[in-house]
Amino acid sequence: MSHNEEIIRQEAIHRRLKGETVTAICSSVLRSRMWFYYWYNRYRDNRKDWFRNRSKRPHRSPDKTPPAFEKKIIEIRKSLSGENLFHGAQSTQWEMEARGIKNIPSIATINRIFKRNDLIVPKVKRYEPEGKVYPTFIAKYPNQMHQLDLVGPCYLRGTRTIRFYSFNAVDAFTHRCGVQPSFSKAS
Secondary structure: OOHHHHHHHHHHHHHHHOOOOHHHHHHHHOOOHHHHHHHHHHHHOOOOOOOOOOOOOOOOOOOOOOHHHHHHHHHHHHHHHHOOOOOOHHHHHHHHHHOOOOOOOOHHHHHHHHHHOOOOOOOOOOOOOOOOOOOOOOOOOOOOOEEEEEEEEEEEOOOOOEEEEEEEEEEOOOOOEEEEEEOOOOO
16 A cells, blocks of 8 residues: 555544544545444554555465475475385475375475475486497397396375385397395395
């Protein structure tokens, strides 16, 4: 509001304190009785700045994630990242579930928390070969060469979430695959 509005409020209350009627004050300043009593009650609260507008912004936001909970989400993200595991919003959500945390926020909320705390890492540019020729080994019969890969962590969801890793071995000649699930990378 303008400075003039504050002056009108102060003058209206000052005139009432001198004994003028509320009806006369309201008709001269072109305001309602409700307006007058609103400011009169504010004046009686003995606040120094009673005539100024107060912010209408809520004192708390019920949908905002509490800072302590946000800190826990960031801590989980950093611990997953430190162990060289998937550390996106979904993996963080699964880890929170595995730790028994209640009221887990949505993936979108977790992503907003990551973005707010500058934890979103830009995607690395795809590898483009420089024209170098690398040695290759072509299998000419079964069991001559295998490719081994560790995949995980993966999650099975049901009555409880199970976290596991998968050791995959592929025969380079037949392309048959062998899979061995494990609860840890060390097995």
